[in-house]
Amino acid sequence: MPVSLTIIPELDLVHIVYSGRVTPQELFVETQACYQRPDYQPGMSEVSDFFRVTSFEIGYDEMHKFTTRSNETHGSLDSPIDICLVGSTKVSEPAILMYEGLIAAKNIPIRLHVVPGYPEMLATLNLPEECLKYFPDFGHQERHLL
Template identity: 80%
Template structure:
C-alpha cells in the first residue's frame, strides 16, 4: 500500500510511510481514515517518511485540496501541529514544496519540518532516542546517529 498510517499514542504521534507510486486517492483516503480513528487526537505530531516513494502523482490541484483538508483537520488546534517530513527525494520534493507554500499561504497552524532522517525528527519533536522502538524496524537504519 502506498500510504501506511500508524498512530503511536505513547508518543502522541502519527507515523506515515509513503511508498511506491502515491496518488491523490490513497493520500486522501488514508489520511482522512486516520483522523477518524478514536485514538487520534487533534494536535498530534506527525512524522511522514518519503524514503520509499518512486513517484508522486500529485499536482497543484491535489495539493490545494489536501491543504484545505489539512486546514479543517488542524485549523482548530491552538498550539499548532508539528509535521516532520523525512527522506525528501527529487521525486517527493515538488509536492513537499507546494504543500509548504500552501500551508503558509492559507495560514494553517502547522509547523512543517523537512528533515533528512529520523534522528532529526526525534530531536525536533523533543523525543528521547528510545522512542525509535515504536517505529517499524525499517526506520531504525539511522540508529547509530542518535
C-alpha cells in the same frame, strides 16, 4: 498499499509511511481515515516518511485541496501541530515544496519540518533515542547518528 498509517499514542503522534506510486486518492482516503480512528487525538504530531516513494502523482489542484482539508482538520486547534517530513528525495521534493508553500500561504496552524532522517525527527520533536523503538526497523539503521 502506498500509504500506511500507525498511531503511536505513547508518543502522541501519527507515523505515515508513503511507498510506491502515491496518487491523490490514496493521500486523501488514508489520511482522512486516520482522523476518524478512535485512537487519534486532534493535535497529535505527524511524521511522514517519503524514503520509499517511487512517484508522487499530485498536482497543484490536488495539493490545494489537500491543504484545504488540512486546514479543516487542524485549523481550529489552539496551538500549531508539528509535522515532520522525513526523507525528502528528488521524487517527493516537488510535492513537499508545494505543500510547504500552501501551508504558509493559507496560514494553517502547522509547523512543518523537512528532515533528512529519523535522528533529526527525534531531535525536532524533542523525543529521546528510546522512542526509535516505536518506528519500523528501517528507522533503526540510522541509530549510529544519534
